[in-house]
Amino acid sequence: MKTNTLYKRTFNQCLDLLARSTPGTVLASEPALAARLKVSRTTLRAVLAGLAGAGIVALEGRSKVLLRLPRAEDYLAGTDLEPLADMVERKFMTWMVGPDCSPGQSINALDLARQFGVSTSAIRECLSTFSHFGLLERQSNGRWRALGLTVDFVAELFDMREFMEFRAMERFVALPSDHPAWRTLAGLEQEHRDMLADIDRRYRDFSNLDHRFHRLVNGTAPNRFFINIQGVMSVIFHYHYQWNKKDERERNKVAVEEHLAYIAALQTGDLQQARHACGEHLKTARSTLLTSIEIATD
Helix, strand or coil, X not given: CHHHHHHHHHHHHHHHHHCCCCCCCECCCHHHHHHXXXXXXXXXXXXXXXXXXXXXXXXXXXXXXXXXXXXXXXXXXXXXXXXXXXXXXXXXXXXXXXXXXXXXXXXXXXXXXXXXCCCHHHHHHHHHXXXXXXXXXXXXXXXXXXXXXXXXXXXXXXXXXXXXXXXXXXXXXXXXXXXXXXXXXXXXXXXXXXXXXXXXXXHHHHHHHHHHHHHHHHCCCCCCCCHHHHHHHHHHHHHHHHHCCCCHHHHHHHHHHHHHHHHHHHHHCCHXXXXXXXXHHHHHHHHHHHHHHHHHCC
């Protein structure tokens, strides 16, 4: 089981790595890839064989060439693949918007560790991360106090998201035509069209596609001061899809259509069109997120 889990996790991590490349790229050597993924060369070879079998990579002797970008269906599923920090964040966010947590409540790290089935150090690291953004307050007795996931907090966080994304969008439009980000964008455009064509069955998959699209756009404007902010943003924006199930299919359908309009505007290279499409999508996203928070905290 442990070996199978390691293989699956490494396979998915390798897909993430390949998603930032361009078809036709010659991959790094086995020692370099193994070191980057922090696995043995034996595990890496098994993963490369799996990628070759899926038609993602071509293996020719020591040469490894990327044939196509990974798609959502290439990833290996399994709850056992989730990194510990992500799992703790997921459980904590679910707990925080649930009936067991209210603003002003005292939080005992040991109790949460037992409840989540993880170490106290993992809980403390998670609590420390969220305390930096005003969700929690550390007290002198070693406990924490929940300040609550309020509408005001989320509105302020979204203000920061808009500032970051508009800046990133401007840089994306200015990218040279041969930049690999354009090919990645074209691949994401096709994934959006595929999802829209099968929206009745696949609308619950939108969260992952949304994350990858905005990560691509925001990746063109890295800023060392925004790295930690992006972490908590990602968690909150991801989990709001789970908090509000009302009209989920229709909301996600609208979001996919707005993404396609946004992508089309980026591809025109016209800054005004891109700014308009970005603004329309973020306006809808803000409304959806705030509604989700209000429902979750009722």
